[in-house]
Amino acid sequence: MRDVYVAGIGITTFTRLEFALSEIASYASMMALKDAGITEVDQVYVANMGAPRVNHQTALASAVVDSLSLTPAGAAAIENGPASGGSAIKAGFQAVASGMDDVVLVVGVERMREVNGLEATDFVATLTHPIAEYIYGVTLPAHAAMFTRLYMDKYGVTERHLAMVGVKNQNAALNNEWAHLQQEISLEGILDSPEAMTNNPYVAEPLRFFDACPVSDGGAAIILVSEEKAKELGRPLIKISGVGQATDTHAVHEREEPTDLLAVRKAAADAFEMAGLTPDDVDVAELHDAFTILEIVESEEVGFFPKGEGHIALEKGETALGGKIPINVGGGLKGRGHPVGATGVAQAWEIVTQLRGDGGERQVEGANVGFTCNFGGFGNNVVCLTFEKEA
Amino acid sequence: MAREIYAYKCRLCDTMHYPFRMVCKNCKQNDFFEFDTVPLPKEGKLLTFTRVYNLPPQYEVPTLGLGIVELENGMRMLGQLDIDEPKAGMAVKGSVEIVRQETYDGYYGMVFRSA
Amino acid sequence: MSVDLEKILRPIPAEMAPYEPKYMLLASGEAAVVRAVDRDEIPDLLKHVEPLLHVERDYYDVVASRVYAELLSHYQYRFQDQYVLAVQVDGELAAIVNGRQVTPTLGLSLHTLALRRGLRVGAHAFAAKMEYHFDVLGHDEVLIVAESPIGFRRWMIEYKLEKRFEIPHELGGVPSWALTRELFDAARSSLVVGRRPVPPEILEKAMEAILPPSDPPTPALDPLSATRSKYDPTATALMVERWAMEGGMQDA
Numbered sequence: 230m231r232d233v234y235v236a237g238i239g240i241t242t243f244t245r246l247e248f249a250l251s252e253i254a255s256y257a258s259m260m261a262l263k264d265a266g267i268t269e270v271d272q273v274y275v276a277n278m279g280a281p282r283v284n285h286q287t288a289l290a291s292a293v294v295d296s297l298s299l300t301p302a303g304a305a306a307i308e309n310g311p312a313s314g315g316s317a318i319k320a321g322f323q324a325v326a327s328g329m330d331d332v333v334l335v336v337g338v339e340r341m342r343e344v345n346g347l348e349a350t351d352f353v354a355t356l357t358h359p360i361a362e363y364i365y366g367v368t369l370p371a372h373a374a375m376f377t378r379l380y381m382d383k384y385g386v387t388e389r390h391l392a393m394v395g396v397k398n399q400n401a402a403l404n405n406e407w408a409h410l411q412q413e414i415s416l417e418g419i420l421d422s423p424e425a426m427t428n429n430p431y432v433a434e435p436l437r438f439f440d441a442c443p444v445s446d447g448g449a450a451i452i453l454v455s456e457e458k459a460k461e462l463g464r465p466l467i468k469i470s471g472v473g474q475a476t477d478t479h480a481v482h483e484r485e486e487p488t489d490l491l492a493v494r495k496a497a498a499d500a501f502e503m504a505g506l507t508p509d510d511v512d513v514a515e516l517h518d519a520f521t522i523l524e525i526v527e528s529e530e531v532g533f534f535p536k537g538e539g540h541i542a543l544e545k546g547e548t549a550l551g552g553k554i555p556i557n558v559g560g561g562l563k564g565r566g567h568p569v570g571a572t573g574v575a576q577a578w579e580i581v582t583q584l585r586g587d588g589g590e591r592q593v594e595g596a597n598v599g600f601t602c603n604f605g606g607f608g609n610n611v612v613c614l615t616f617e618k619e620a
Numbered sequence: 621m622a623r624e625i626y627a628y629k630c631r632l633c634d635t636m637h638y639p640f641r642m643v644c645k646n647c648k649q650n651d652f653f654e655f656d657t658v659p660l661p662k663e664g665k666l667l668t669f670t671r672v673y674n675l676p677p678q679y680e681v682p683t684l685g686l687g688i689v690e691l692e693n694g695m696r697m698l699g700q701l702d703i704d705e706p707k708a709g710m711a712v713k714g715s716v717e718i719v720r721q722e723t724y725d726g727y728y729g730m731v732f733r734s735a
Numbered sequence: 736m737s738v739d740l741e742k743i744l745r746p747i748p749a750e751m752a753p754y755e756p757k758y759m760l761l762a763s764g765e766a767a768v769v770r771a772v773d774r775d776e777i778p779d780l781l782k783h784v785e786p787l788l789h790v791e792r793d794y795y796d797v798v799a800s801r802v803y804a805e806l807l808s809h810y811q812y813r814f815q816d817q818y819v820l821a822v823q824v825d826g827e828l829a830a831i832v833n834g835r836q837v838t839p840t841l842g843l844s845l846h847t848l849a850l851r852r853g854l855r856v857g858a859h860a861f862a863a864k865m866e867y868h869f870d871v872l873g874h875d876e877v878l879i880v881a882e883s884p885i886g887f888r889r890w891m892i893e894y895k896l897e898k899r900f901e902i903p904h905e906l907g908g909v910p911s912w913a914l915t916r917e918l919f920d921a922a923r924s925s926l927v928v929g930r931r932p933v934p935p936e937i938l939e940k941a942m943e944a945i946l947p948p949s950d951p952p953t954p955a956l957d958p959l960s961a962t963r964s965k966y967d968p969t970a971t972a973l974m975v976e977r978w979a980m981e982g983g984m985q986d987a
């Protein structure tokens with residue numbers, strides 16, 4: 230297997246973007262192509278979840294590859310729920326590692342604010358089990374809420390811990406000019422003041438408004454290349470050293486231990502094993518905090534902290550910038566926003582930014598090893614990646 | 621006629637499944653549809669629950685109770701809750717009713733009430 | 736001579752009790768003050784409303800141009816019984832709401848304009864004006880319309896307003912909705928917040944001057960963008976569908 234490097238990255242602002250879907254994908258891609266200093270690629274993978282349903286557009290990859298005038302390169306779209314981004318990176322990795330392609334553009338894109346918030350919620354809910362979950366009106370916030378309640382009872386996580394994740398990540402987004410939310414929040418304002426219940430109402434008890442990521446439009450892109458090509462291009466050498474992907478039961482209730490996220494555990498373990506790393510080697514991580522609880526749980530399942538102790542590490546500030554393992558220093562999904570198909574690629578974008586030392590205000594000092602966890606479904610399809618900087 | 625929701629019991633190893641799947645999770649037998657249907661018990665205890673405030677547009681109610689119930693036979697299922705103040709561990713009893721209405725189509729599912 | 740004509744042109748104002756200022760903490764932890772705006776402060780508001788005339792998104796243009804006209808005519812004594820409240824954060828203008836008294840028992844909501852987004856400032860301002868109508872002016876009912884989908888979700892859906900479609904609203908003659916005292920009381924615990932009295936230093940800062948908003952809404956990059964969306968970007972169509980299922984809109 231050949232080594233695979235990230236030679237270019239690009240992103241759009243995550244917000245409500247009133248542009249055609251393929252335009253959003255193209256902006257991010259053009260930035261990545263420019264960053265890598267290339268105008269031709271062998272293959273394009275477009276990660277997207279909602280184009281057919283939300284934007285009434287199918288065969289998105291053909292539109293994107295043509296809009297970028299990259300024809301006749303191969304192009305395909307990858308739909309894998311909120312893990313589409315990670316899955317597309319994996320496909321790109323395989324293409325380069327196998328020796329089949331030398332240069333692959335992976336772009337994730339979503340434009341889900343084209344419809345109103347309720348329809349967007351319903352669109353994401355279609356990833357749940359059609360007859361055992363979806364028909365009941367289950368939404369992703371509902372799944373996360375039921376999971377949170379179990380976690381609270383079993384491990385002593387409180388609404389305060391959740392709010393702490395929310396405050397940490399939303400305020401971290403202030404250091405990320407591309408992030409959707411550019412509004413500081415405080416524990417007092419969302420939890421302690423007499424007005425907190427109005428400012429921060431329940432969306433699905435016990436989860437509140439500020440526990441959930443915003444609905445965003447946006448695109449992110451990375452260029453994957455072979456070692457030879459990476460050296461030729463002369464960009465900082467950032468290698469994707471580990472790739473892990475795992476699945477779990479479609480219906481959440483079928484999982485033996487309802488507080489475990491086994492797909493996260495397995496995907497992370499596989500990525501670390503492939504890279505020959507351990508969780509302790511990681512300097513900066515991007516976890517999939519679509520809901521605040523997920524950052525806490527994932528920080529345990531990927532191996533940064535023992536099971537049930539993620540919230541204690543959070544309390545101690547170990548997951549903040551300057552802590553033992555800074556998580557989501559660019560805002561995470563909570564602050565950066567969550568255009569579902571783009572998220573996995575945006576996580577990679579952030580890690581590469583960090584490993585290049587371009588993080589500015591949010592730079593993790595001496596970051597050499599990065600990690601991403603892209604969580605699809607409610608934990609039934611997860612992609613984890615490790616990134617390493619080579620001197 | 622009392623409506624039922626069915627579990628699927630593998631004819632080779634007796635493992636029960638809900639919801640339906642094509643291949644047994646336990647013995648992975650691959651003979652087409654080697655399952656017997658068995659009605660799921662209606663009684664059980666509430667494992668976890670939530671009240672949802674932002675519902676998909678088809679719903680005409682402002683909020684909706686949802687929960688996962690551990691049924692008498694140890695299997696679990698998700699259902700709607702018609703319970704004012706749910707508590708984890710409480711005894712519940714289900715009945716099969718329309719849980720989602722989309723224009724002409726009504727979908728049946730389990731609605732749990734306190735037992 | 737001209738003095739006499741002015742007398743005819745000016746409405747004779749009704750007695751309207753003053754609104755006592757209140758404050759609340761926002762999600763950011765900042766204190767927001769809601770207070771009445773005096774006539775002589777109106778030009779300070781107009782300065783910050785004018786740029787919003789050119790923000791062709793979320794109906795800021797429509798709402799801002801109407802608010803501009805209302806405030807200006809209020810300032811020039813051409814509006815019957817209008818009141819104006821402002822929300823300020825650290826002195827900075829964060830929202831404007833206005834309305835008027837139609838009769839001693841009937842209120843009319845004119846507009847809500849948020850100059851700072853993402854913190855429910857507009858929602859808090861709207862709640863304050865409803866509080867003014869019911870608790871201070873003693874109205875039984877307030878007539879309301881929404882000009883934007885966001886407004887529709889905030890008022891019609893969150894407060895579960897009743898239809899008064901037989902009454903054309905003063906804003907463009909469109910069918911009215913109503914907040915009744917009963918609905919308002921039901922919404923109090925979840926939607927209406929605020930504390931009194933306002934700590935003196937916070938109130939002084941607010942009264943001292945209406946400072947410019949630091950991050951006001953700005954025009955879309957592409958002025959045509961709002962019309963590019965092929966599908967209804969609002970919840971309105973869904974509500975209409977819902978009413979149709981309930982038995983048609985005509986008997987609404």
Ligand SMILES: CC(C)(COP(=O)(O)OP(=O)(O)OC[C@H]1O[C@@H](n2cnc3c(N)ncnc32)[C@H](O)[C@@H]1OP(=O)(O)O)[C@@H](O)C(=O)NCCC(=O)NCCS
Nearest residue numbers: 798847848849852853854855856857858881882883885886
């Ligand atoms: C309606 C209004 C007063 C509500 O103010 P508010 O309660 O402070 O709420 P916000 O405007 O911050 O948030 C409402 C929506 O805007 C979105 N939003 C928040 N910050 C935003 C920003 N910086 N840019 C764009 N949208 C933003 C929120 O996500 C929310 O969207 P959702 O309804 O899809 O969840 C305000 O949006 C406004 O002034 N709009 C223009 C004038 C108008 O429509 N007035 C009402 C006429 S009836």
Ligand SMILES: [Zn+2]
Nearest residue numbers: 630633644647
């Ligand atoms: Zn079997």
